[in-house]
Amino acid sequence: MTALLWRDLRLALRAGGGFGLGLAFFLIVTVLVPFGVGPETALLTRIGPGVLWIGALLACLLSLDRIFALDWEDGSLDLLATAPLPMEGIVSIKALAHWLTTGLPLVLAAPVLGVLLNLPPAGYLWVVVSLALGTPALSVIGTFGAALTVGLKRGGLLLSLLVLPLYVPTLIFGAEVARRGAEGLALQSPLLMLAGISFGVIALLPFASAAVLRINLR
Amino acid sequence: MSIWEYANPVKFIRVTDRILPWIAGGAALCLAVGLVWGFFFTPDDYRQGATVKIFYLHVPAAMMAINAWVMMLVASLIWIVRRHHVSALAARAAAPVGAMFTLIALITGAFWGQPMWGTWWEWDPRLTSFLILFLFYLGYMALWQAIENDDTAADLTSILCLVGSVFALLSRYAVLFWNQGLHQGASLSLDAEENVADVYWYPALVCIAGFVLLFVALVFLRTQTEIRARRTRALLAREGRG
Amino acid sequence: MDVIAQDLAVARGGVPVLEGLSFVLGPGQALVLRGPNGSGKTTLLRTVAGLQPPLAGSLSGTEDRIAYAAHADGLKSMLSVAENLRFWAQVFGASDIKPALAAFDLDPLQDRLAGSLSAGQKRRLGLARLMVTARPVWVLDEPTVSLDAASVALFAGVVRRHLASGGCALIATHIDLGLTEARILDVTPYRAAPRAALQDEAFL
Numbered sequence: 024m025t026a027l028l029w030r031d032l033r034l035a036l037r038a039g040g041g042f043g044l045g046l047a048f049f050l051i052v053t054v055l056v057p058f059g060v061g062p063e064t065a066l067l068t069r070i071g072p073g074v075l076w077i078g079a080l081l082a083c084l085l086s087l088d089r090i091f092a093l094d095w096e097d098g099s100l101d102l103l104a105t106a107p108l109p110m111e112g113i114v115s116i117k118a119l120a121h122w123l124t125t126g127l128p129l130v131l132a133a134p135v136l137g138v139l140l141n142l143p144p145a146g147y148l149w150v151v152v153s154l155a156l157g158t159p160a161l162s163v164i165g166t167f168g169a170a171l172t173v174g175l176k177r178g179g180l181l182l183s184l185l186v187l188p189l190y191v192p193t194l195i196f197g198a199e200v201a202r203r204g205a206e207g208l209a210l211q212s213p214l215l216m217l218a219g220i221s222f223g224v225i226a227l228l229p230f231a232s233a234a235v236l237r238i239n240l241r
Numbered sequence: 242m243s244i245w246e247y248a249n250p251v252k253f254i255r256v257t258d259r260i261l262p263w264i265a266g267g268a269a270l271c272l273a274v275g276l277v278w279g280f281f282f283t284p285d286d287y288r289q290g291a292t293v294k295i296f297y298l299h300v301p302a303a304m305m306a307i308n309a310w311v312m313m314l315v316a317s318l319i320w321i322v323r324r325h326h327v328s329a330l331a332a333r334a335a336a337p338v339g340a341m342f343t344l345i346a347l348i349t350g351a352f353w354g355q356p357m358w359g360t361w362w363e364w365d366p367r368l369t370s371f372l373i374l375f376l377f378y379l380g381y382m383a384l385w386q387a388i389e390n391d392d393t394a395a396d397l398t399s400i401l402c403l404v405g406s407v408f409a410l411l412s413r414y415a416v417l418f419w420n421q422g423l424h425q426g427a428s429l430s431l432d433a434e435e436n437v438a439d440v441y442w443y444p445a446l447v448c449i450a451g452f453v454l455l456f457v458a459l460v461f462l463r464t465q466t467e468i469r470a471r472r473t474r475a476l477l478a479r480e481g482r483g
Numbered sequence: 484m485d486v487i488a489q490d491l492a493v494a495r496g497g498v499p500v501l502e503g504l505s506f507v508l509g510p511g512q513a514l515v516l517r518g519p520n521g522s523g524k525t526t527l528l529r530t531v532a533g534l535q536p537p538l539a540g541s542l543s544g545t546e547d548r549i550a551y552a553a554h555a556d557g558l559k560s561m562l563s564v565a566e567n568l569r570f571w572a573q574v575f576g577a578s579d580i581k582p583a584l585a586a587f588d589l590d591p592l593q594d595r596l597a598g599s600l601s602a603g604q605k606r607r608l609g610l611a612r613l614m615v616t617a618r619p620v621w622v623l624d625e626p627t628v629s630l631d632a633a634s635v636a637l638f639a640g641v642v643r644r645h646l647a648s649g650g651c652a653l654i655a656t657h658i659d660l661g662l663t664e665a666r667i668l669d670v671t672p673y674r675a676a677p678r679a680a681l682q683d684e685a686f687l
Contacts (some may be wrong), residue, residue, distance in 0.1 A: 024407065025574030030559070030566075037561040098555025102612075105532050105551045106574045120457050167404065171384065171397055184244040185401065189408045195415040213418070231404050238396045241535045250686045326685045382653060390496055391683075464667075475683035 024112055025132055027103075031120035032094075045082040045125045046132055052078040053136040064141045070148055071140035072201030078136070079129045079154055080161060080194055086125050088118050088182055091173040091236070100173070104240055110233035118159075118166040118229070126158030140203060149204020151206040153217060157197035160221040163228050164189045170232040173239050248325035250468045257461045264350075265458040271451030273415050279444035294328030295353045297445060300454035303346035306374060309339025309456060313381075317399035327464065328394035332402065333385055338456060340378035347371055373412045377405050388393045391471070484544045485509045486620055486651065490593055491540035492675070495526045497683075499675035500536055503606075503613040506668060508544075508651045510619070513565065513642065513665035516655040522653040522670050525554075531653060543557070548617040551565055552623045556609030560598025564589055567597050569637040572615035583614035583682050586641050587634075609636060625659070635660065 030159035035042040056074045057067060067074075094100040103113055133154050134147045142150065172178035196217040203210040279297035319325060350368060351361045362368065383481035384401055386395035445463055485507050508514050516524045530537050532551040532627075543675030558567050568580045584590050587607040592600065597608060606629050613621055621642070627635050639660045642652055648663070653684035654660070 026570055028547035030562070030570045033566075034559055035560055043572065094557075096555075097557055098553050098558070099559070101529075101534060101553055101555070101570075102557040103574070104534055106571075107547060107576070108574065108617075169614055171401060175387050178387070181383055184376075184383050185380045187379055188373055188412075189405070191373055192408065192411040192415040195412075195419045201417060203308070216415070216418070226405070231400055235397060235400055238393055238400075241393065315576065392497055470685050472686040475686045478677070479687065 024104055024108060024118055027108070027113065027116045028045055028120055029037060029065065030124060032115065033116055035120070035124040042124050043128075045086050048085055048129045049078045049132060050136065052081060053139055055104055055123065055213065056140070060091045061134050064215040068143055068205075071137060071142045071187065072153075073198045074135050074140060074229075075136060075142075075150055076154070076157075076194060076198040076201060079126075081157060082129055083125055083158065083161045084122065084183060084186065084190075087169050087186065088172070088179045090166055090169040092169075092178075092238055093170075093175050098234075102186075104237075111229045113233040114166055114236060115225075115229045116171060118163045118232075121166065122159050123163035126154075126162050130154045130158060146205030146208050149181060149203045153197045153200035153204070156200075156214075156217050157193050160193045160224050161190060163224045164193070167228050167232045167235065170235040170239065173236065193217070196220065247322070247435070248367070250455070250472070251329055254465055254468055255329050257389050257465060261458060261461050261465075264454050264461065268458050269456035271447050271454060275444050275447030275451050276447075279441075279448060281317045283441055285446060292356050293348050293407050293441075296441070299346060299349040299353060299447045300445060302342045302349065302448045303371070304449060305452045305456050306339055307341040308453075309335050309342060310374065310406070310409070312460075313339065313402055318401050319401040319470050320395055321403075327389075327396075327468065329399070330467040330471075331460060331464045333395075334467060335456075336378055336382045338386070338459045338463070340375060340382065342452075343371055343375045343378060344455070347375065363364060364420055366413075366420055369416045369420070371415050373416070374409060377409055381405065382478070384458065484548075485631045486531075486544040486548075486653070487502070487542070489541045491527070491530070491542060492538040493523060493526045495523065500526050501670055501673045502538075502539070502675045508620070508653060510649045511646050512664055513646055513652045513654065515660070515662070515665045515667045515669055516653070516671035517657075517667055522669060522674055526616060527597045527670065528553075528622050528624050528653065528655055535536045537674055539589055540676065543622065548618055549618075550613045550618040550621050552609060552613055552621070552626060554624060554628070556605055558605055558613075559595040560596060563594050563595040564600070567608060568611060568615060571612045575616040576617045577617045580615055582610040585635060586614060587611040593606060600677075601641075601662045604629060606630055607634060607637075610641070614641065619650045621650065621654075623654045623656075624653060625656060626654065627656060627658055 055075060056070075059067060060070070063154065091100060094103065110158075132153060133150050134142075137147055137150055165186055168182050168189070171185060172182045175181065196213045200210050200211040200217055203213065247256060282293050283294070285291050285293070313332045313335050316328045316335070316381055319328040320332065347368070350371075354363060354368075355361050381398060381401060384398050385394055388397060487508075488504060490504050492499055493504075494500060504527070506514060516527065518524055524597060526535075528551070529535050530544065531545060532549050533545060534551075537613045551657070556649055559570075562570070565580065565584070568583060572578060572580050572583075587605060587610060589604075589611060600608065606626075610623075610626055613623075622687065626638060635658070639662060642654075642662060645652065645686065652665075654665075
């Protein structure tokens with residue numbers, strides 16, 4: 024299991040692995056928003072937490088199809104399926120590797136991009152906390168979507184269509200935590216809901232992803 | 242006799258062929274009576290005027306939009322547990338019908354909302370939930386279309402339907418939390434005290450019956466079409482031309 | 484423990500391709516599958532490897548004992564030869580990759596990226612993976628594709644040593660590996676009559 028994690032991390036970090044693409048995309052989205060809505064700092068302060076969440080979500084979406092597609096193409100997914108690893112473990116590790124190479128950098132980059140959006144000082148902590156709690160859910164849900172569309176030609180667009188509606192609850196609670204944090208409001212209930220969703224999907228969704236992957240390898 | 246006998250495609254076609262005209266006729270009759278009654282023979286609401294009458298399309302469509310998803314969920318479970326092909330095809334057949342009902346509910350809602358709230362669209366929890374439901378329908382149908390092998394497609398869409406149902410419920414609560422909303426509470430419930438007045442209530446019941454029958458008729462018809470297409474392919478393959 | 488297939492039927496994309504197939508594969512034995520393209524050899528091997536369920540019949544002695552090698556080698560072009568092999572060794576709980584590297588003459592290449600290897604070298608690396616799995620039953624699909632004569636001999640030697648140490652092998656191949664002790668199973672007589680795909684059969 025750890026061998027698989029190390030291999031995926033090493034592949035992501037080497038040339039052509041696509042590491043950093045999500046981060047660059049996050050930066051570009053954040054920079055484009057002021058061009059779209061105008062440079063008023065008051066407005067940007069107000070929408071900043073939401074923009075960071077949308078940016079992180081889209082950046083995460085961008086790299087989902089790579090989770091299984093490369094292993095599918097070169098045949099290693101078949102070989103992994105015959106290896107002494109449970110399929111549930113494989114999909115969990117894949118989701119973890121995706122989070123470490125995409126979600127975690129986004130969490131760390133968010134405060135820097137917050138400066139561009141003139142985030143209030145109180146907001147930084149909660150933007151980071153909400154993303155740190157929410158992005159694992161995005162990776163796990165995305166892994167489910169990637170397992171559904173593995174092996175399909177032009178699966179990328181379908182993947183977005185399948186995954187985005189599933190992202191709605193995470194986005195709502197995550198952005199709510201960030202917004203309330205920035206405005207200094209009470210945020211216990213959305214925070215608990217966000218944590219509940221994250222832990223719930225981490226615990227349960229790998230079973231669905233593994234079932235789907237087995238069907239697709241058949 | 243067990244209900245599972247109807248899961249045999251040939252038997253399903255034979256039985257539905259016999260009852261389909263009655264269901265379709267019932268749907269047409271109920272809709273005609275309900276809508277004419279509702280539109281022309283009920284008084285205008287003292288606050289909402291004639292606008293209230295879009296209610297006769299809006300409420301039944303919204304109810305069926307949700308019921309169609311529930312039916313797909315049940316059919317998906319039956320496919321996963323008992324692997325009856327008719328069940329998977331019925332779920333597939335119900336999806337576009339459910340999506341259309343969702344769209345009707347959204348559009349009539351916009352027409353109703355414009356004069357009442359002064360806006361075509363409001364990010365109200367109910368409206369938002371229906372929009373999300375519509376997206377779920379789109380994803381479900383797109384997955385069916387994308388996969389060539391029918392059994393694989395049935396397996397994958399069933400699991401998507403299960404997972405999607407959980408997330409749809411979660412979204413519903415998330416959206417409620419996110420915005421409290423303008424939409425009035427449920428217009429109809431079995432609890433008669435809260436209901437709208439009887440003059441509106443009876444034609445509405447007829448309309449709802451019409452929409453239910455319409456849904457059943459459309460699902461039967463579409464399932465029959467799917468079964469016949471598969472049967473044609475199976476027969477061609479048996480003759481070595483598949 | 485023998486690998487026993489009894490009255491096996493397998494399907495590709497729901498269409499039955501082979502049926503009524505039985506064989507027993509004991510320790511030290513090799514079974515070579517023959518048959519024209521599209522006759523279902525790959526499907527049979529995938530079924531034996533556990534990637535898809537059989538349509539009918541039974542299969543025993545395969546649980547957690549299979550090392551499978553398909554058309555695709557499952558190599559990561561951005562990892563070196565040694566890294567690729569070490570990954571699979573760790574997955575299968577083995578540690579030493581040296582014998583596998585030596586057996587397939589990969590020692591001089593071990594620090595090269597797999598992406599820079601020739602097709603034949605990649606194939607050798609893909610086959611070396613079998614040795615680090617420490618599993619007794621090798622299920623091989625056209626293992627000699629893109630190998631030259633010397634490499635084929637190398638591979639035949641590895642298979643022979645595997646058999647001598649109590650392993651067994653199920654191989655689909657067109658060329659003669661020089662494994663005189665191997666039995667040959669022609670799958671042609673077991674081809675299923677053309678008929679409806681399984682998922683359509685319920686509609687007849």
